[in-house]
Amino acid sequence: MTRLLLLAIVLAVAGCDDQSMRQQNRYDTYAPSKIWPNGSEAQLLPAGVVAQGDLVRARDAKEPPPVTDSLLRTGRKDFEIFCSPCHGLAGDGDGMVVQRGFPTPPSYHSDRLRKAPARHFFDVITNGYGVMYSYAARVPPHDRWAIVAYIRALQESRHVRVVDMPQAREKLP
């Protein structure tokens, strides 16, 4: 009898569940919410924030996108925004910052940089080089490749063999 009573007391005590710690005034993960415009507790990252272990970004940095006309237009726009203040619009290393006393960056139209692999330009944009600082936080990887492709176009514009482009012959002085 005493044992039964003891068991009943234990069960009764176990039933006294205090809910106050479980029902808290907070949002659970992915809970609906009336505060935010998208109606969810989960919010998208603000523009420009890079999550740790962002695999898409890592893949973009590893694999160059195919060079198309629109990629080169993007590269041209970004080059004129980010690179031309020092490197100059034509890539000779004579931008306005240099005109005002900053050290001259190397010209893209040298043999050394014509022979440099595309990854070299990408790495310099990513990590900086010499007095140039890193642009990794300003230019996303896809656009960095676009700039690299545009640098190739700049080099091409200054180094065409006329035998490869017969239609240019008539337009040359």
Next chain:
Amino acid sequence: MLFTAMGFLVFVGISLVVLRIFYGERTDHAVFVPPTPFAKPRLQTNDAADLARLQAEQRGRLAGYAWVDREKGIAAIPIEEAMKRVVARGADAYAPIDSNTSAQQPAGAGGGQSP
């Protein structure tokens, strides 16, 4: 004991000389031009006009056809043409420029003449 010490000193001396020569040969001497004083006025009196003039001059360099090296038959072409040529290369678009030009012909081939 004295012999060991002498040998050690000789070894260190030779190592230092060899390392000095090795690094002298192998290290790239990146040349960074120090900042230079520039022409007066030190303050720009009309910076917007200065920038517009500089950019117009640089865009002009990208606009037309010109000879770069007439002897070797190398020319400059407008940037729009160059962008089309880079796109036309397809998978090779990122490759270094020199390996893209017709490798069969020597550098002076054509001599700037139309073939």
